[in-house]
Amino acid sequence: MTSTDIFAALRARTVAALEALLPDLPAEAFARVQMEPPRDAAHGDMATNAALVVGKAARQPPAALAQALAGRLAALPEVESAAPAGPGFVNLRLREDFLRAQLPAILAAGEGYGDSGIGGGRRVNVEYVSANPTGPMHVGHCRGAVVGDALANLLGKAGWDVTKEYYINDAGAQVQALALAAYWRYLQVLVATPEGQVLAAGNPALAGFAASAQGREAFEQAFGIALQYGGDYLVPVGQALFTAHGTGLVPAAGPPSAEVLELIRAFTVDAMMAEIRQDLAALGVRQDVFISEAALVRAGVADRAIADLAAKGLVYEGVLEPPKGKLPEDWEPRPQTLFASTKFGDDVDRPLRKSDGSNTYFANDIGNHADKLARGFAELVQVWGADHGGYVRRMVAAVKALSDGHPVPLDVVLTQIVKVVKNGEPVRMSKRAGTYVTLADLIEEVGRDAVRFTMLTRKADAQMEFDLDKVVEQSRENPVFYVQYAHARCRSVLRSGDEAPGGLGDLAAAPLESLTDPAELALIRRLAAWPRTVEAAALAREPHRIAFFLHDLAGDFHVLWNRGREDSTLRFIRGDEPEATRARLALVAATATVIRSGLQVMGVTPVEEMR
RNA sequence: GCGCCCGUAGCUCAGCUGGAUAGAGCACGCGCCUUCUAAGCGCGAUGUCGCAGGUUCGAACCCUGCCGGGCGCGCCA
Numbered sequence: 278m279t280s281t282d283i284f285a286a287l288r289a290r291t292v293a294a295l296e297a298l299l300p301d302l303p304a305e306a307f308a309r310v311q312m313e314p315p316r317d318a319a320h321g322d323m324a325t326n327a328a329l330v331v332g333k334a335a336r337q338p339p340a341a342l343a344q345a346l347a348g349r350l351a352a353l354p355e356v357e358s359a360a361p362a363g364p365g366f367v368n369l370r371l372r373e374d375f376l377r378a379q380l381p382a383i384l385a386a387g388e389g390y391g392d393s394g395i396g397g398g399r400r401v402n403v404e405y406v407s408a409n410p411t412g413p414m415h416v417g418h419c420r421g422a423v424v425g426d427a428l429a430n431l432l433g434k435a436g437w438d439v440t441k442e443y444y445i446n447d448a449g450a451q452v453q454a455l456a457l458a459a460y461w462r463y464l465q466v467l468v469a470t471p472e473g474q475v476l477a478a479g480n481p482a483l484a485g486f487a488a489s490a491q492g493r494e495a496f497e498q499a500f501g502i503a504l505q506y507g508g509d510y511l512v513p514v515g516q517a518l519f520t521a522h523g524t525g526l527v528p529a530a531g532p533p534s535a536e537v538l539e540l541i542r543a544f545t546v547d548a549m550m551a552e553i554r555q556d557l558a559a560l561g562v563r564q565d566v567f568i569s570e571a572a573l574v575r576a577g578v579a580d581r582a583i584a585d586l587a588a589k590g591l592v593y594e595g596v597l598e599p600p601k602g603k604l605p606e607d608w609e610p611r612p613q614t615l616f617a618s619t620k621f622g623d624d625v626d627r628p629l630r631k632s633d634g635s636n637t638y639f640a641n642d643i644g645n646h647a648d649k650l651a652r653g654f655a656e657l658v659q660v661w662g663a664d665h666g667g668y669v670r671r672m673v674a675a676v677k678a679l680s681d682g683h684p685v686p687l688d689v690v691l692t693q694i695v696k697v698v699k700n701g702e703p704v705r706m707s708k709r710a711g712t713y714v715t716l717a718d719l720i721e722e723v724g725r726d727a728v729r730f731t732m733l734t735r736k737a738d739a740q741m742e743f744d745l746d747k748v749v750e751q752s753r754e755n756p757v758f759y760v761q762y763a764h765a766r767c768r769s770v771l772r773s774g775d776e777a778p779g780g781l782g783d784l785a786a787a788p789l790e791s792l793t794d795p796a797e798l799a800l801i802r803r804l805a806a807w808p809r810t811v812e813a814a815a816l817a818r819e820p821h822r823i824a825f826f827l828h829d830l831a832g833d834f835h836v837l838w839n840r841g842r843e844d845s846t847l848r849f850i851r852g853d854e855p856e857a858t859r860a861r862l863a864l865v866a867a868t869a870t871v872i873r874s875g876l877q878v879m880g881v882t883p884v885e886e887m888r
Numbered sequence: 889g890c891g892c893c894c895g896u897a898g899c900u901c902a903g904c905u906g907g908a909u910a911g912a913g914c915a916c917g918c919g920c921c922u923u924c925u926a927a928g929c930g931c932g933a934u935g936u937c938g939c940a941g942g943u944u945c946g947a948a949c950c951c952u953g954c955c956g957g958g959c960g961c962g963c964c965a
Contacts, residue, residue: 313904316911326907329945339945363908364945409965449965570965597962601889613962624891624961631963638965666892667960691893694958735901738893740958742900751927754900754914758927766925806904813904825902829912835929842925849925887927 281382281390282808284323287355287369288312291325294349298342299335306334314806321360321368322376322802328365339365376798377789379805383867384785388874391811396436402649403429404442405660406557406564410549411455412508414556414716416743417662420692422716423732423880425660426562427820428690430878432658435815440654441564444645447546448571449638451505455549456542458506460533461496462515463526463541472524480530500532514548556716561725561880568648570641579636579644582679583616583629586643591617591678597625616643621674639668643675646687650680657687658818663738666691690818692737699745723748726881730757733824733879751887756828760872763831764883766838767869770849774862777850784866787859794847796837797864803833807871811878820878827875834868 292307299306310331315324328343335342343361350359350367355375362368383390405425408418426441433439446452467473468487477484482499489495493507518526518541526537533541550567557564573579586592596610614630616639629640636644649657657676661668669689676687697704697714704714720728727748734756735741751758775781792798807826814822841848849861873883 311907313907316903316908320908324908329907332945366908368908411965446965451965600961608962611962615962628962633963635963637963642965663893663959665960665965668965669892691959693893736894739901740894753928756913759913762927770925810904817905819904821902822904825912826904828902832912838925839929842929845924 281379281386282393282812283355283371283375283379283805284312284314284809287323287353288325290353290355291327291346291350291367294346295327295331298345298349299331302331302334306331314802315366315368318799320362320366321358321370323369323371324362324366325369326366328361328367332365343367373793373798374790376801376805377792379801380789380863380867381785381787383804383870384863387870388877390870391807391874392434392436393808393812393815394436395812395815396432396438398436398438399655400440400653401432401437401656401658402440402442402652402654403432403658403660404444405429406553406562407444407446408553409446409451410546410553411451411506412510412549413552416695416697416714416716416719419560419716419719419728420695420732420737420741421660421662422557422560422562423729424690424692424737424820426560427729427733427823427879428658428660428818430880431811431815431820431823434878435811437656437815440566442566442568442649443564444642445546445550445567445569445571446638447542447569448574448641452542452546453538454505455511456538456545457502458504458508459511459514459518459545460526460538460541461493461504462511463518464496464515465491465512466515466519467524467527470519476524476527480527482531483527502532510552511545514545517548518544559717559720559725561729568645570645573644573648574636574641578648579641582644582647583640585647586616586675586678589678589681591620592629593617595626597628616671616675616678618671618674618678621677623670623674627671639671639675642672643679646672646676647679650676650685655685657685659687659689660737661689661691663691663693688818690737693740695732695741695743697743697745704745726761727757729879730760730824730881733821736819736821756824757881758887759835760827760831760876761884762887763834764869764872764876765885765887767834767865767872768885770865771862771869774850774858777852777858781862781866782859784859784863787863788856789860789863791854791857791860792864794837794840796833796840796847797861800830800833800837800864800868803830804867804871807874823875823878827872827879830868830871830875 288310291312292310295307310325310327312323312325315321328339328346332339332342340361343365347359347361347367350356350369355371357370357372359367359369403425406418406422408414429439429441464483464486468477468483468491474487477487486495486499493504497503526533526541528534528537583592593615594612595615596612597615599608611632613628615626616629618627619625627639628637631637646657673687673689676685722745731743731748747755748757753759771781810822810826814820849858849865851858876883
């Protein structure tokens with residue numbers, strides 16, 4: 278739908294004009310030609326660097342070329358005037374009726390306005406959240422969830438065929454430890470039942486545990502198992518295990534068997550994932566694919582991927598140099614199975630197997646990425662926390678190696694830490710102190726839309742403060758409010774217009790000549806910049822740009838609204854001027870449409886009225 | 889010690905993949921509310937873009953080196 282992007286349209290016109298002026302230049306000479314809004318609005322509506330960019334190849338001084346180009350561009354039907362400027366820019370001022378004509382185009386496109394084809398329908402896999410299923414989601418996971426979801430929406434709007442994915446890390450030592458903790462909670466339930474007491478009579482370990490306060494230490498002592506997790510959130514899981522299996526998970530003596538532990542692990546992971554899905558649903562995140570690391574490993578995907586790399590001569594047994602600086606205490610040289618990631622830009626080669634022969638997390642993740650390649654994705658995107666920054670190069674290297682011959686790019690978006698602030702004080706994230714902020718708590722406190730919007734008011738790679746007081750504040754300082762308020766005002770005006778005699782009618786057919794005020798035209802210019810904003814944000818993988826665009830757009834609208842306070846002829850609805858009213862309502866409807874279009878990308882619900 | 893991210897107005901941050909005189913909100917100063925649209929509005933002042941070199945018509949943006957903050961650094965995930 279790039280036909281509705283007036284910047285793309287005039288860029289094409291410019292290139293055509295250049296081709297006419299310089300028929301001998303090859304097409305690629307025009308690749309860097311840009312058509313952008315000038316930083317200073319006084320320069321006009323659009324500016325192109327065309328003369329600067331092709332000047333060298335054309336062997337012409339940019340200023341002279343700009344002069345010639347301006348002459349041709351001035352003759353275009355969309356253009357009011359074109360003038361060379363600075364070292365070789367050409368500034369364009371567009372005809373007002375051309376600008377106004379964007380309104381019916383926006384209204385016809387609806388929320389699809391801004392849809393783009395630059396994705397070319399390429400299949401992209403966006404993996405995000407992928408929190409370990411070892412507990413409920415907390416605010417730390419939240420930013421990645423929101424950024425990932427918005428980025429996926431954005432790519433969809435820009436023409437990619439998007440799959441939203443969650444990789445369940447359910448195969449490592451952490452979930453084994455989690456299973457043990459669930460087992461402890463299960464025994465707590467069990468020993469309180471008559472069946473459990475009967476069982477304890479013939480099982481010394483269980484009897485010892487039952488006779489104690491059944492705390493963490495008592496469990497560790499009775500069964501000789503160290504616990505890493507102790508969270509209350511496993512209490513219901515213990516209960517559910519007992520309900521499902523009764524006394525069936527208790528061995529005659531000692532710790533449970535590997536089979537039983539595997540059963541508990543799977544049960545617990547399912548329970549945690551159910552909780553995480555609930556959290557995601559509360560956040561409005563719905564992923565298409567949940568893929569299990571354990572399932573991929575069982576299916577042999579990781580091993581096959583490593584075999585594939587080995588066949589390319591990229592896997593070897595070797596000994597890594599010790600890391601520089603502070604050595605791990607138990608460091609000793611030892612032979613490991615290594616992937617030659619240095620051949621693809623990494624600093625050191627990376628281990629694929631632990632000394633017990635099992636796969637490292639990296640090895641399994643190679644399997645995860647190989648699986649995506651096998652599913653035919655043309656591009657991969659990962660949204661990770663900043664603490665995974667050191668992991669990026671090796672994974673990019675692995676994907677390069679795996680997709681050798683038909684390269685599939687892997688883009689990693691890192692999200693920096695969120696510091697939660699309340700009453701000007703940082704909220705410490707501590708389970709022990711009971712100040713652990715779960716995602717559910719956060720949503721409960723400030724609402725889903727405020728969480729989502731606020732998480733997108735910073736670049737992903739900049740640290741951010743999340744001020745619990747400010748995000749619910751109803752003032753200009755709060756962008757969530759500011760944008761929602763603009764939409765609510767639009768809707769309010771449109772509702773009033775609808776009640777007027779005759780109603781709104783078809784606004785797309787409204788005569789628009791009366792829209793001549795600078796504030797009205799500024800708003801139209803902003804609306805017309807939406808398609809290029811979508812494209813630029815998608816290409817840069819920067820969903821926060823949508824939030825900033827909406828903030829600017831809301832600002833333009835509020836300015837216009839306030840103009841009506843000073844000058845009643847600038848009110849949107851004027852009883853004495855039905856035609857002017859219809860024109861303004863078309864502008865308001867288009868504004869509401871673009872705000873909704875942007876909020877849709879962000880996953881934020883537009884409100885009809887403020888309360 | 890090495891790698892990655894960040895460093896822009898007093899504060900919180902943008903800066904559209906290298907463009908023109910670097911922007912917004914807050915805070916600050918001045919003016920504005922009998923009424924229609926004040927959970928405010930208008931106008932104004934505000935900079936060593938961490939520092940120093942380099943690349944080029946042009947650098948906050950790219951390269952190199954320093955300084956400062958964050959994250960990470962062989963069988964955690």
